[in-house]
Amino acid sequence: MACHEIAALRLGLMNILGIDDEAEKAHELAELGEAARTPGPLASLTVASDLDGLVKLFSTSLVDLNEKVSRTPAGDPKLPYLRSLVVLTKKVELELRAHVEGLGRMNRELEEMHDLVHELFPAE
Numbered sequence: 001m002a003c004h005e006i007a008a009l010r011l012g013l014m015n016i017l018g019i020d021d022e023a024e025k026a027h028e029l030a031e032l033g034e035a036a037r038t039p040g041p042l043a044s045l046t047v048a049s050d051l052d053g054l055v056k057l058f059s060t061s062l063v064d065l066n067e068k069v070s071r072t073p074a075g076d077p078k079l080p081y082l083r084s085l086v087v088l089t090k091k092v093e094l095e096l097r098a099h100v101e102g103l104g105r106m107n108r109e110l111e112e113m114h115d116l117v118h119e120l121f122p123a124e
Contacts, residue, residue, distance in 0.1 A: 003031065003085060003088070004031070004032055004035050004042055004061075005042070005045075005058065005061045005062065005065060005085070005089045005092075006088070006089065006092065007028040007029075007031040007032045008028075008032060008035070008036070008041075008042040008043075008045035008046050008057075008058075008061065009045060009054070009058050009061075009092065009096075010024075010028050011025060011028050011029070011032075011036075011045070011046040011047075012045045012046060012047070012048035012054045012057070012058075013054070014028075015046075015047060015048055015049060016048060016049065016050065016051060016054060028046075029046075032046070040064070041057050041058075041060040041061040041064060042061055042064075044057050045057040045058060045061060051100050051103070052100075054096075055096060055097060055100055058092075058093060058096060059093060061089075062086075062089050062090070062093060065082075065085065065086060065089060066086060068082065069082045069083060069086055
């Protein structure tokens with residue numbers, strides 16, 4: 001069992017941030033294996049092109065993960081790992097949302113600062 005959700009998120013972030021590290025991409029694609037080519041939220045996440053889509057696709061992948069955990073029998077030796085993965089990915093989801101919200105706030109504050117500069121220097 002691999003951390004597919006994290007690998008797919010990293011690939012999506014690399015796209016959005018313009019990170020062109022072929023070794024890192026190959027590493028994450030190897031981690032994903034067939035999931036990178038199987039239609040669904042993970043494959044879509046790997047090619048995300050904007051933050052809104054990235055957040056939505058990551059959240060959708062977590063729904064799939066939670067469903068997988070709920071279908072896993074109580075005695076399955078993979079269950080503790082899967083439950084830990086749910087906790088990890090939830091924390092990552094919260095961090096991702098916080099960063100996106102922070103960027104949105106920064107964008108709004110830039111406009112406020114821009115307006116202030118024009119108030120202070122109206123001829124400029």
